[in-house]
Amino acid sequence: MIFYFSGTGNSEYAAKQISEVLGEPAVNLNDTIKEKEGTAVKPEERLVFVVPTYAWRIPRLVEAWIQKVRFEGTHKVYFVMTCGGGIGNAEKYLQKLCEQKHFTYMGCAEIVMPENYIAMYPAPEEMEAKMIVTKAVPEIRKTAEYIRDGRKLPEIKITLQDKIKSGIINDIYYPVCVHADKFYAKDNCIGCGKCEKACPLNNVKLQDNRPVWGTRCTHCMACICGCPVEAIEYGKKSVGQPRYQCPV
Numbered sequence: 054m055i056f057y058f059s060g061t062g063n064s065e066y067a068a069k070q071i072s073e074v075l076g077e078p079a080v081n082l083n084d085t086i087k088e089k090e091g092t093a094v095k096p097e098e099r100l101v102f103v104v105p106t107y108a109w110r111i112p113r114l115v116e117a118w119i120q121k122v123r124f125e126g127t128h129k130v131y132f133v134m135t136c137g138g139g140i141g142n143a144e145k146y147l148q149k150l151c152e153q154k155h156f157t158y159m160g161c162a163e164i165v166m167p168e169n170y171i172a173m174y175p176a177p178e179e180m181e182a183k184m185i186v187t188k189a190v191p192e193i194r195k196t197a198e199y200i201r202d203g204r205k206l207p208e209i210k211i212t213l214q215d216k217i218k219s220g221i222i223n224d225i226y227y228p229v230c231v232h233a234d235k236f237y238a239k240d241n242c243i244g245c246g247k248c249e250k251a252c253p254l255n256n257v258k259l260q261d262n263r264p265v266w267g268t269r270c271t272h273c274m275a276c277i278c279g280c281p282v283e284a285i286e287y288g289k290k291s292v293g294q295p296r297y298q299c300p301v
């Protein structure tokens with residue numbers, strides 16, 4: 054079974070490529086998490102999680118979901134992490150998670166895709182983004198072939214810096230940086246409700262046809278990048294920056 058979580062479409066695109074090679078459907082975790090659903094997973098089934106990288110690890114909301122769901126029997130588990138630059142030492146934490154869940158860890162692939170974190174960095178314009186995605190396709194397909202053939206994914210070499218990023222920086226990053234209080238909607242908001250629908254944590258609610266953000270945000274960028282009229286800003290950081298959606 055292939056599961057994917059995606060704020061702006063990169064991981065969804067990678068999951069669909071993998072789904073083509075494996076000949077099995079990819080299940081959207083955004084909706085599952087939003088609806089607070091569990092899911093039925095058959096014993097012995099191979100699991101593939103395709104997710105973005107948040108602070109050099111998998112998103113905490115996905116990790117929490119995996120922790121919570123009861124997976125019957127044993128499973129061979131693969132991770133595919135899309136990222137803007139690198140996944141650091143994410144593998145260490147994935148291996149731990151697999152031990153806790155009695156999964157057999159089969160490895161993690163690092164797939165460089167366009168940067169989407171417009172609350173922090175500029176995202177590429179569409180042409181450049183298309184080139185980055187095109188470049189990523191052979192790596193995604195190669196990863197899918199490893200998975201199809203039941204092989205372990207090649208180990209990723211890590212540095213001391215990677216250990217620091219995925220360790221202490223990840224720990225600090227969530228409480229210090231991940232808040233929704235800088236989001237606001239401008240007057241060109243048309244009250245379409247897309248932002249409310251897009252939020253996997255139900256953190257956006259429409260009041261008098263304008264979005265209001267709560268405190269449960271994971272900075273997935275789905276609301277700000279999915280607004281059809283670019284009415285959402287994140288403080289000053291996003292002003293004048295291109296919104297990002299996977300361009301293919």
Ligand SMILES: Cc1cc2nc3c(=O)[nH]c(=O)nc-3n(C[C@H](O)[C@H](O)[C@H](O)COP(=O)(O)O)c2cc1C
Pocket residue numbers: 058059060061062063064065104105106107108109110135136137138139140166167168169170171271272273274299
């Ligand atoms: C909150 C947040 C944190 C991120 N942290 C990293 C990171 O540590 N390393 C990295 O290379 N990219 C990082 N990125 C970039 C995304 O992982 C990357 O663009 C990913 O492909 C987005 O996938 P999606 O379109 O499926 O949401 C981050 C993006 C966000 C929104």
Ligand code: SF4
Pocket residue numbers: 238241242243244245246247248249262263264279280281282283284285
């Ligand atoms: S998606 Fe944009 S236009 Fe639609 S309600 Fe949200 S802020 Fe307003």
Ligand code: SF4
Pocket residue numbers: 233251252253254255256257266269270271272273274275276277
């Ligand atoms: S509020 Fe926006 S950025 Fe935060 S989790 Fe919801 S959709 Fe993602």
